[in-house]
Amino acid sequence: MNAAFLSDMCAVMVQEEEGFAARHSSAVLYAVVAVVILAAVLIKWRTGSDEEAGLVIVSSPTQQNSVLKRIAIITGISNIKDEDHNFSLVGFEDFASLLFVQYHESLGLKTVKAVQPFFNYELSNNSSFVCSHVVIESVSLYDIRTEKDTIYIVLEFAANYLPKVRPATDITSHREKCLERWLFSRNRKYTSPQQPEPLGSLSGFCNDWKVTSINLVSSVRLDDKPKPFFDTLPPVPASGHDPAKVKNLLTLFCNYHRGEYSGFSDFCKKTAAPCFLSLWRNFDKCGWQKPFKCVLSANVANMLQYHHDRLSNILLSPKIKDLDIYDIEVTDYIADNFFESITTKISFSCTDYVEDAQGKIVAGSATTHKDITAYISFAAPHRQAFDRKSKFIVYWVQKV
Numbered sequence: 001m002n003a004a005f006l007s008d009m010c011a012v013m014v015q016e017e018e019g020f021a022a023r024h025s026s027a028v029l030y031a032v033v034a035v036v037i038l039a040a041v042l043i044k045w046r047t048g049s050d051e052e053a054g055l056v057i058v059s060s061p062t063q064q065n066s067v068l069k070r071i072a073i074i075t076g077i078s079n080i081k082d083e084d085h086n087f088s089l090v091g092f093e094d095f096a097s098l099l100f101v102q103y104h105e106s107l108g109l110k111t112v113k114a115v116q117p118f119f120n121y122e123l124s125n126n127s128s129f130v131c132s133h134v135v136i137e138s139v140s141l142y143d144i145r146t147e148k149d150t151i152y153i154v155l156e157f158a159a160n161y162l163p164k165v166r167p168a169t170d171i172t173s174h175r176e177k178c179l180e181r182w183l184f185s186r187n188r189k190y191t192s193p194q195q196p197e198p199l200g201s202l203s204g205f206c207n208d209w210k211v212t213s214i215n216l217v218s219s220v221r222l223d224d225k226p227k228p229f230f231d232t233l234p235p236v237p238a239s240g241h242d243p244a245k246v247k248n249l250l251t252l253f254c255n256y257h258r259g260e261y262s263g264f265s266d267f268c269k270k271t272a273a274p275c276f277l278s279l280w281r282n283f284d285k286c287g288w289q290k291p292f293k294c295v296l297s298a299n300v301a302n303m304l305q306y307h308h309d310r311l312s313n314i315l316l317s318p319k320i321k322d323l324d325i326y327d328i329e330v331t332d333y334i335a336d337n338f339f340e341s342i343t344t345k346i347s348f349s350c351t352d353y354v355e356d357a358q359g360k361i362v363a364g365s366a367t368t369h370k371d372i373t374a375y376i377s378f379a380a381p382h383r384q385a386f387d388r389k390s391k392f393i394v395y396w397v398q399k400v
Helices: 004-025 025-050 059-083 089-106 110-115 247-259 263-280 298-310
Strands: 129-146 151-166 178-187 211-222 294-296 314-335 339-356 361-364 371-379 394-399
Touching: 025 089, 025 263, 059 129, 089 110, 089 129, 089 151, 089 178, 089 339, 129 298, 129 394, 151 314, 178 361, 247 263, 263 314, 263 339, 263 394, 294 298, 298 314, 298 394
Parallel strands: 294 394
Antiparallel strands: 129 151, 151 178, 178 211, 314 339, 339 361, 339 371, 371 394
């Protein structure tokens, strides 16, 4: 058995997995899992043979485990959709993100009662530790499983916030970065509603999902020195935004938009690129508040507003100038009964710096352009009427 063949086999499965998720074919998924198991056996056989020959192979088992986990997650989503046709991963992650922010900003306060219905244990309003200005950097689907009566989903959040300790009223000047895993559960007898609320609402979509536990994986203090904006942009998680083969999803996308876009490249030209450019136009004057053809998710708005306010409070001004896009492509597309999400990879150059009230550069450079690659995720409601424009939401902004 050729090791290169095994590597190619895993690579093909990784490239095709998004197509499996879109089509939700259980039979195909089971076949893929069978192939992965066969690959695992062959890899183990090959590793044993090479060990006997005095060789050590470490890459194949690592790749094998990664593929197995991702296939298991896709299969888990497919199993949920088999029972609950209206389940939306886009809607669920949006709900969870809003809940994450409201939980952290209300824990220890009387307002915690507003999120209590989404937890299956009692929340305290007597906590001595509270936080504010919560900014989510990324949300990753960490695990999913179905047991006899219950469905479990684990989401991994990377976020940062300003902490303070009660009864002190002053917020500490530093930010904390945390990594948390939230376990959500729902009884299998419940299903998603026929008409969920729009993105950006806690009610109407996930009322039956409960948070079972929260695990703080890590927490570190962030450097509070002024930085250019794109140096503060959160990185893409290692498990997220793996470039996908999206051409098999192109027909689905075009059918959803009925001629509004002739393809992904048309979307990039008409919506993604103009919207991205408008985000940074007059950035120092909060020009990002009204981007072209788009609105911002709460997470992106919090990220941009916090960066602007933090510098303004110490009489500094963020500047982003001469931004030029030289490449843009779609890397992922997800669609369900109610929502759709499209992720673009944008490569561009710009000057990105911070200056004081006298115009002195305190971080970055006003003369040297830097090359940056970022992933921008857009989300929109899947339209029931195709004769009006869909309003895309800039959902995530992350850099490579």
